[in-house]
Amino acid sequence: MRSYIRMRRYAIVAMVVGVVAGVSVITVAEQSQIEKPGGNSKCYVCHPAMKTEELTTVHLEMDVTCDQCHGESTEHMHDEMLMTKPDLLFGRSQVRKMCSSPTCHKPAGERQVYGRQDHKDPDAVDAFLEQWTGRMRPNGRNITHDSICTDCHGTHNITKPLNTAAEDEQSQWITLFNGRDLKGWNPADDASWTVKSGRLSGTGSSADDKDRSLWTETVYEDYLLAMTFRATWPIHAGIWTRGESSPRVEIFESGQAVTGSVLVPGKGLALANLREDLEDRESWNTISIKVQGDRVQVWLNGEEIGIVRAVGPAQGKIGLYISKKGDSASSELTVREMLIQPLDKAE
Numbered sequence: 001m002r003s004y005i006r007m008r009r010y011a012i013v014a015m016v017v018g019v020v021a022g023v024s025v026i027t028v029a030e031q032s033q034i035e036k037p038g039g040n041s042k043c044y045v046c047h048p049a050m051k052t053e054e055l056t057t058v059h060l061e062m063d064v065t066c067d068q069c070h071g072e073s074t075e076h077m078h079d080e081m082l083m084t085k086p087d088l089l090f091g092r093s094q095v096r097k098m099c100s101s102p103t104c105h106k107p108a109g110e111r112q113v114y115g116r117q118d119h120k121d122p123d124a125v126d127a128f129l130e131q132w133t134g135r136m137r138p139n140g141r142n143i144t145h146d147s148i149c150t151d152c153h154g155t156h157n158i159t160k161p162l163n164t165a166a167e168d169e170q171s172q173w174i175t176l177f178n179g180r181d182l183k184g185w186n187p188a189d190d191a192s193w194t195v196k197s198g199r200l201s202g203t204g205s206s207a208d209d210k211d212r213s214l215w216t217e218t219v220y221e222d223y224l225l226a227m228t229f230r231a232t233w234p235i236h237a238g239i240w241t242r243g244e245s246s247p248r249v250e251i252f253e254s255g256q257a258v259t260g261s262v263l264v265p266g267k268g269l270a271l272a273n274l275r276e277d278l279e280d281r282e283s284w285n286t287i288s289i290k291v292q293g294d295r296v297q298v299w300l301n302g303e304e305i306g307i308v309r310a311v312g313p314a315q316g317k318i319g320l321y322i323s324k325k326g327d328s329a330s331s332e333l334t335v336r337e338m339l340i341q342p343l344d345k346a347e
């Protein structure tokens with residue numbers, strides 16, 4: 001399971017090794033011969049996430065490839081040290097202008113940049129703003145009235161690997177669940193939470209309809225958590241990050257938002273994951289959470305969902321939550337592995 005959070009870093013390490021051995025270079029060269037010139041697959045070799053990313057796919061449908069925006073970037077692709085940047089890069093302040101070029105998204109009238117008015121459906125942009133202003137999108141960007149195209153459109157960024165997790169094998173991962181019993185957890189006698197065949201299981205069925213949480217005995221401040229779970233649907237479960245008044249990372253489906261969203265008690269959903277495709281409802285999933293200071297950062301199956309900043313307790317117990325209400329009554333959350341790595345306060 002640890003492979004999930006390190007997947008990306010391993011890919012890059014493998015790539016570097018490959019390049020050193022001459023393998024990756026050959027692959028890239030072969031690919032560009034098979035591909036029609038200017039196709040995207042030579043870039044997907046190292047940027048696989050871009051394959052399904054909205055900004056690239058929407059443009060690719062119109063034959064606008066990576067090259068056309070970033071240049072051919074031959075040196076970037078073949079740089080063994082991975083130090084050479086692509087030919088064309090765009091900082092925040094350049095994006096709007098770059099997209100608004102006359103052959104692309106030409107603004108009407110005298111205006112220089114494509115704006116709300118130029119959208120086919122300006123009301124949809126307003127509605128979007130109303131829904132998202134002040135909140136973080138799955139691409140990690142905050143939406144404001146000053147947002148640039150790529151804040152609202154796509155997840156066109158490099159998802160940073162969990163840096164601490166990537167460090168090494170001998171990193172200080174501690175298992176929170178021993179595979180045998182509820183040692184380390186409280187209250188161990190709650191019938192909602194049991195250990196069955198080496199797995200920690202929480203069920204939604206019980207005599208009363210109270211929500212139930214299973215708490216760690218230990219109090220944590222800053223940490224990385226990685227949990228591998230599966231669920232029977234529908235379900236409403238989650239992970240309290242530092243006690244019952246702290247942000248809770250959700251395992252659920254509610255309207256548009258799905259697993260990996262973050263609920264801030266009293267405030268509602270502070271981070272909404274809209275990417276249903278990240279979760280495998282038929283099988284195991286790994287959710288990773290980095291809690292540091294007032295930030296909660298979430299990954300689902302290796303993809304970053306986003307960061308929330310929320311004032312809350314500076315320390316607390318970690319809790320597994322399961323709702324007993326309505327549809328969730330017959331649901332079950334099964335946890336295969338749960339690892340934690342306390343983080344130093346300063347980073």
Ligand code: HEC
Binds near residue numbers: 012028042043067088
């Ligand atoms: C051999 C592997 C490899 C190939 C092929 C490759 N890239 Fe990259 N690219 C990287 C790495 C590694 C990074 C740095 C990633 C990071 O910072 O996490 C990167 C970063 C980038 C960046 C961001 C640079 C920055 O400083 O913000 C862009 C843009 C980019 N690549 C575009 C492309 C395009 C377009 C192609 C295809 C023409 C391409 N890449 C092909 C490995 C590759």
Ligand code: HEC
Binds near residue numbers: 096099119124150
């Ligand atoms: C505040 C968020 C926001 C910003 C900023 C934004 N868009 Fe959009 N855009 C939307 C929404 C919402 C839609 C309609 C629904 C959809 O397609 O996702 C849309 C639709 C579009 C469409 C589809 C056709 C159309 O015109 O409606 C294009 C093309 C587009 N945007 C281009 C751009 C470009 C280029 C920029 C930057 C110069 C930009 N957008 C900035 C929110 C935004």
Ligand code: HEC
Binds near residue numbers: 044068091158
């Ligand atoms: C329509 C133009 C366009 C296309 C097509 C396009 N990009 Fe980009 N790319 C951009 C812009 C603009 C940015 C800067 C976005 C931002 O920071 O908001 C960017 C940024 C990036 C980054 C840096 C993200 C980061 O987090 O620093 C990478 C990597 C990247 N592109 C790779 C690719 C790859 C690979 C492809 C093809 C599979 C591709 N792009 C296709 C316009 C494009």
